[in-house]
Amino acid sequence: MENASAGMAEKPESMLEIRVELTDVEPKIWRQLEVHSSLTLDxxxxxxxxxxxxxxxxxxxxxxxxxxxxxxxVDGDIPETLQWLPRQDCAEPGDRPEEVLALAQLLALGGGGACYEYDFGDSWLHRLELVTQRPATDGTPPARVLDGARRGPLEDSGGFAGYEELLEALADPAHPDHAEHTEWVAEITGTDEPFDPAFLDIQAVNHALAAQVHTCN
Structure with a gap:
């Protein structure tokens, strides 16, 4: 899993505590992560x-x-924003392959912060902020969740506005879209259990991350 970039290879490994928060979302949806500094963006x-x-x-x-x-x-021209994407998706002059840049390097470029956007249609923008940095110790997982709040929005829920409307319909049996949205959520989640947007099982997430580490190694 630790596909470190060449520029980070000679530096001592460290652990970065990062707060990651979805922007423009209320109530806040966030995670406090601890990750190895050398993890590349992919x-x-x-x-x-x-x-x-x-x-x-x-x-x-x-x-x-x-x-x-x-x-x-800048000098009369609007500077181009560099962005890091999967190598196969790089097509514009400002595109860079995410496989060659370490998280620590991206945060350094952003003065301790950065952004991750997922789904350009729904545009889920995550703000990453460096909280602390410490030396890595033997046995420390490459990535784990320390804390957080609320489950992530469902895929294809229409961005924050669409997700908010979805939650309103689910919470009100008298809502005209309640039955339709309830059926859609059951199909997406694979369960008929009531959808709880506040639910977050950190232990299960870390178990999944540990399995992912095992797969990547």
């Missing part, structure tokens, strides 16, 4: 997918700055 992508319960059904990208913040001109 691996971090898989960690984030597992941590938030995504199913890797859509495109994604990493950027060192908010991709939707307005950029001021």
């Amino acid at each position: 691996v971090v992508h898989r960690v984030l997918q597992t941590a938030f319960g995504w199913e890797d059904m859509h495109l994604h990208r990493f950027v060192a700055v908010d991709p939707f913040a307005p950029l001021g001109p």
